[in-house]
Amino acid sequence: MRNPASWDRSSLAPVTESTPAPRVLIRTEGALGRLTLNRPEAINALDLGMIEILTQTLHAWRENTDVQIVLIDGEGERGMCAGGDVRALHAQIVGGRAEETAEFFRAEYALNALIAEYPKPVVALADGITMGGGIGLAGHAAIRIVTERSKLAMPETRIGFTPDVGGTWLLGRAPGRFGEYFGLTGQTMNGADAVYLGFADHFVPSDRLDALREALAFRADPTGPSEIVLLFDETPEPTTLPSLRPAIDEAFSAPTVAEIVGRLQAQGSTDAAAIADLLEGLAPTGLVVTLDAVREAREASGLRAALEGEYRRVLWFVNEHPDLVEGIRAQLVDKDRNPRWQPATLAELAPDAGAEARAYVPRHPLF
Known part of the structure; x- marks a missing residue:
């Protein structure tokens, strides 16, 4: 007879190992195709499998007439995406598997370009920490939204590295020499900073994001997503960057x-x-x-x-x-x-x- 300790006493059913949650949640809601990074314990840090899922889904949705808008966001309260999984990167390099690292970057950069060139509007919610690889997802979307919780950065120089994922393209187009400043120092931008620097388009309070998602999915008129976002857009506290x-x-x-x-x-x-x-x-x-x-x-x-x-x-x-x-x-x-x-x-x-x-x-x- 099986050991009683292996049974869930509340349901009198055998306890089985749970299936790991998918690292990207894919669903459609009305006209909206939703891609949610689902690795909140690591602030949704990207690995190759997540990048491949995002890429494959975007390609599939190109021809899906039910999907009119794509939304990219992240699970959890801490942030959309803290970047690529640099611990895994370290292990690959020191383990002599540099070609795996190159494969990761090729896949990641192809995804960045795909988002930028996508034939349907892509809306990105850069809520919370959105850095490095997260900028590669959010920064090239057609409609880029930040909140009062947003913390954006290209912090690669902090680990002896250099900005990538199209970050240099965004930095190079920031006003004045802020591109050099943020690229070299890796300093963090808040939501208002990000709009001023050209890393984001709209500021929406975080407590209105669920309503925004619903409006994008179930709008009852042909209004475009940009006009819908404007209904939720608010003016943030002014950025201090112009004075600097x-x-x-x-x-x-x-x-x-x-x-x-x-x-x-x-x-x-x-x-x-x-x-x-x-x-x-x-x-x-x-x-x-x-x-x-x-x-x-x-x-x-x-x-x-x-x-x-x-x-x-x-x-x-x-x-x-x-x-x-x-x-x-x-x-x-x-x-x-x-x-x-x-x-x-x-x-x-x-x-x-x-x-x-x-x-x-x-x-x-x-x-």
Whole structure:
């Protein structure tokens, strides 16, 4: 006879192992096709399987006349998507499986381009933390919504890396030199900041999102999704960024990272000194590559060209430079917060330290 401990006494039924919840929830509600990232314990961090599900579903919905609008959001209260699964990335690289890493980036960037070019309106709810790979999903949608809980960033330089997922395309089009500032520092934007910088289109209070979803799904007239969103849009508290622009533009228009740091130090303010100190603690190579990438993307012909520039640089880090692995180790694996960058200071860099990453030719093309 089976051990009674294996029975659920409340139902007198055998206890069976639960099936893992799918990491992407796919459903249709009225005219709305909903894609919800469902990994809330990791703030919906993306893995290759999630990217493939999103891509396959979007391709299937192209020809589905019942789906008129696509909505992308994230499960849980913490955020839409904290980015790619960089712990898995670290394991692949140190395990000698760099080709798996390249496969992930190719799939992710193809998804970013698919969202940007999708023939039906894509609405993204960047509620809560939306960073790195989350920007790749939300930042290229046709209608990008933020809330009072939104925290957006491209924080890749914090791990010795460089912005990707089309982040350089968005950064390059931000007002003035805010693209260089946010790209190099990895600082966080709130919802109002994101609208001002061109990372979002509308501010909707989080307590109105469910009503917005319902309106998008079951609208009774031919009004377009943009007009529906406007019914829920509110004016957020003003961003403070315009008041900072003169100082940011003056410093971050300098031709090199070292000169940016020098200009910040010369400004003499407490805030400028803190930014200079931050930059001097980050990976010198990652900063130089990022500055080069943002400025290249500013002149790019489109998102795909910017993604190709990012792809070259990202795979250069994966295959040729130790700072990415070291940055992930220090911040997320060992968590000693003491990365040993190579080289350790801006002064030790070669005159054009971004040249190798800029010219790198990956084994497989992106598109």
